[in-house]
Amino acid sequence: MPNSVQQAKILSWAIATKKNRNFFNSRNNALLLLQGSKAINDPTVAHEIISALHNSYDLLNNYHNLENFVHSFSGWILDHSTNVIIGLDQFEADFSAGTTQSFDSFYLRYPSRRMRCFSGEYFYHIKSWLSLKRDWSFVSSLNPLKENDALVISVPFCDTGNIYSNLSEILQECCKLNIPVLLDCCYYTISSNIHVDLQSPCIDTVAFSLSKAFPIANLRIGVRYTRKDTFDGQKLHHSINYNNSLSAGVGLHLIQKFKSDYISNKYKDKQKLVCNTFNIAPSNSVIFAVGNNAWSCYNRSNLLKCYQLDLDPNQFKNRISLSSIFDNWDIFEKFNDTRTTL
Amino acid sequence: MILELHFKNIIDDPLCKIIIANKELYNGVPPSVFICDINVDGPFLLEICHYGKQPTDTVVENNVIIRDRSFELDKLILDSYNIEELIWDSCFKADDGQVFNSCLFFGPNGKFMLNAESPGLKWILQTRHIKNNNDPNWEEDYTHYVEACKLLQK
Numbered sequence: 001m002p003n004s005v006q007q008a009k010i011l012s013w014a015i016a017t018k019k020n021r022n023f024f025n026s027r028n029n030a031l032l033l034l035q036g037s038k039a040i041n042d043p044t045v046a047h048e049i050i051s052a053l054h055n056s057y058d059l060l061n062n063y064h065n066l067e068n069f070v071h072s073f074s075g076w077i078l079d080h081s082t083n084v085i086i087g088l089d090q091f092e093a094d095f096s097a098g099t100t101q102s103f104d105s106f107y108l109r110y111p112s113r114r115m116r117c118f119s120g121e122y123f124y125h126i127k128s129w130l131s132l133k134r135d136w137s138f139v140s141s142l143n144p145l146k147e148n149d150a151l152v153i154s155v156p157f158c159d160t161g162n163i164y165s166n167l168s169e170i171l172q173e174c175c176k177l178n179i180p181v182l183l184d185c186c187y188y189t190i191s192s193n194i195h196v197d198l199q200s201p202c203i204d205t206v207a208f209s210l211s212k213a214f215p216i217a218n219l220r221i222g223v224r225y226t227r228k229d230t231f232d233g234q235k236l237h238h239s240i241n242y243n244n245s246l247s248a249g250v251g252l253h254l255i256q257k258f259k260s261d262y263i264s265n266k267y268k269d270k271q272k273l274v275c276n277t278f279n280i281a282p283s284n285s286v287i288f289a290v291g292n293n294a295w296s297c298y299n300r301s302n303l304l305k306c307y308q309l310d311l312d313p314n315q316f317k318n319r320i321s322l323s324s325i326f327d328n329w330d331i332f333e334k335f336n337d338t339r340t341t342l
Numbered sequence: 343m344i345l346e347l348h349f350k351n352i353i354d355d356p357l358c359k360i361i362i363a364n365k366e367l368y369n370g371v372p373p374s375v376f377i378c379d380i381n382v383d384g385p386f387l388l389e390i391c392h393y394g395k396q397p398t399d400t401v402v403e404n405n406v407i408i409r410d411r412s413f414e415l416d417k418l419i420l421d422s423y424n425i426e427e428l429i430w431d432s433c434f435k436a437d438d439g440q441v442f443n444s445c446l447f448f449g450p451n452g453k454f455m456l457n458a459e460s461p462g463l464k465w466i467l468q469t470r471h472i473k474n475n476n477d478p479n480w481e482e483d484y485t486h487y488v489e490a491c492k493l494l495q496k
Contacts (some may be wrong), residue, residue, distance in 0.1 A: 006486070013483075013490035023423070023463055023487050030486070099433055 003279045005294050008034060008320075011335050015328045023238055026232070028240040033324040034148045034298050037187075039215045041286060041327045042262060045254065046283040049216060059249030063241040070238070071253070072312065073223045076092060081091040081193060081265065087198035091206060091225035092236035095248060095302045098217070099186045099223045102207035102224040103108050103152070106182045106232040107132065109204075113180070117180035120159025120316050122184065122239050123307045125152050128277070130309075145170075147177050154184040156191050161285030162195055171200040180204035186222075189213035191266040204230075214254050220244065221251040267326055277336060281321075287326070291318040343460040346419035347390070354411035356448065361389040372413050388456045390415065390469040392448040405408060415446040420462025426470055432456035448480065465488075 002010065009030070016029035054057070059065060069162060070093045078085055096102045107115065107128060115129045115136040129136040137143055151174055157164040164170070174181050181202045183262065186209040188196070207224040209219035224234065237243055264286045271289070275282040280289040290299060297318050301313035325332050347360065349372040358378060362369040363386040367378050392413075399411035418425050436444040436452035448454065459465035467480040 002489075009482075009486045010489045010493065013486045013492060014493045016489065017490045018494060021491070023467075023484075024485065026490075027483060030483075030490075331493070334496060338493065 003294070004280070005291075007335075007339055009280050009297075011325065011332065013147035014323055014331050014335065017341045018328065018331060030198045031297075032302060034320050034322075035286065035300070035302060037175050037210055037212060038321065038323050039190075040323045041215045042100075042266070042332065045214050045258065045262075046259045048254060049214070056246055056280065060246040062249060064097055064241050065245045065249035065252055066224065066238070066241050068223075069252040071335055072224055072252060072255060073208070074087075077188070077260050078216075078224075079259060080261045081259075082193045082261065083188070083195070085196045085198060088206070088225065090198065090227075092228050092230070092235075093223050093225050094235050095210075095243040096207060096234065097220035097222075098211055098222045099184055099207040099209040100220070101224075101234060102205055102222065103128070103182065103184070105224070105232055106150070106152070106180075106205050107134070109148040109230075109232055109275075110180060113148050114146075115248060116145060116151045116179075118153060118164065119158070120157065122154060122158045123303060123309055126300045126309060126311070127307045137231040138332065145173055145179055147179070149177070149179045150182075151179055152182045152184060154156075154187065155196055156187045156194060156283075156285050158187075159319060160290050161187055161283030161288035161319065162290075163284065164246065168197070169201060172263075174202055175201035178202070182207065186335055187211055189260055190263050192268060197230050198225075208253050210254065212285075213260075214258075216247075216250060216254070217249040219250055221247045247272060248311065268275055270326055270329065271322060273280060273336075274332065277339075278320075280320060287321055287323045288323060289320045291320050293318070295320060343382050344377065344379050344419075344421055345388075345461060346422075348416040348419070349376070350414050352413040354409070356392060356411045356413050357394040358413070358448070359389075359391040359392065359393065359426070363388055382460045385457065385459045387456060388454075390420075390448070390454040392422045392453070395451050402476040409455055410449065412447065412469070414448065414469055418456070420458065420466070423463050423466055425458070428458075428466060429456070433471075449475050 011031045013026065013030045015033055016026040074088055078088060103125060106119060115134050116139050117125055119138045139145055153164060156162055171181065179202055182205040184207050188208060190211065190212050206269060207222060209222040227276055268284045270284050271286050275289050280291045282289055295318035299313045299318050301315050304311055315334060355371045357370065358372045359366055362380055363382055366492040367439055368376055395411050400407060416428050430444040432454060434442045434452055434454050436450040464484055466485055467477065471477040471480050
């Protein structure tokens, strides 16, 4: 009987081959299906997106969507059955094109600081810092945080979908060293059982996105929280409603229809079943699981190539994306029924 | 295995026989597309014999051939996979004993020969890797693909 990794490969081949039986067309898809972080194509959500976009012209021309979306977002994100956020009220919200615009704004506001992140962080930061010729490095015991650094950390953490192991100590250290911190919370809306304390004064920016919860990543819908005295280009655009009101309108529609724990609650049992099947560890973020060294074929080497980054992929966890399995549950069930005979 | 042969530039009704593993599958003027489903497993020899051409079928004026009964093999598809560059691993052995490697033109009477295998996809992947040493995972991927197809058929 094939081992767990081989079985996962057969499943991903089956999903890739479902739409197109051609070996060569399926090959790249089969490799990439269990990687990345694409949102689940939940049919109920998809129906609501279609419904929202039906009035796309009205959405495009209604700038109140921007105000209403950002105004409604805090209540939506805080209303979660298993997650807790403390201290969001100490920040002011504005619209963000995904979390990415918030990252760019953070880099711009701290041009003379050395940018820092932990190994396993979202590659966009590294790519941006390299292309901007910014001073940057991974935080490690040999290369700890120092004054005049600026830190970016994802919550839940990009490499695993879980909270970084000593986040509260890291934030304490940042407070001590007067280091501004950006918390990238893009996985928050697909996570469960996490606690985020935003009361540390070092926290400069908290960025959320709808791209991981709902299949609308290309609409770039996010909300950024900054301190009340921050007034940068992004906040300027927010203050004059010079943002994508179509995206905000779709975002508003979705947060009115679905709670912030909708995806994690709906798919957590499926996540457990897939993880049991392949003997991989479920993440706090429902679309992920973490595999041991045997799962290195699903490390981020392909993503590194895509970003043209020369980093050792073995320093990152083997984070497996389950979204495509959830999207093709009929194939997974068939696979599960027959895998003992494989 | 489903074999598809595409012919082009078929001039003056030449005659051919298509033979796989010593079994004659076709005899007549080459069609633009010949398709057959044959039960063959493992290595086989594909032969396309050009026959019946007479010296009068080649018209020469001022030492220039102005008309010639002939045809060309354009492409070969095994189990819906075009073998592409592997078609050049063939040879044409003319009845007069001359051998032309990588020749898809059927001018003189003679026999085109290509060694291949069924399943076609497995042979294509394996042969490409042997020639180019650039696809070390071909066998694993092929195995997973076959298992995936079986799963989808259940």
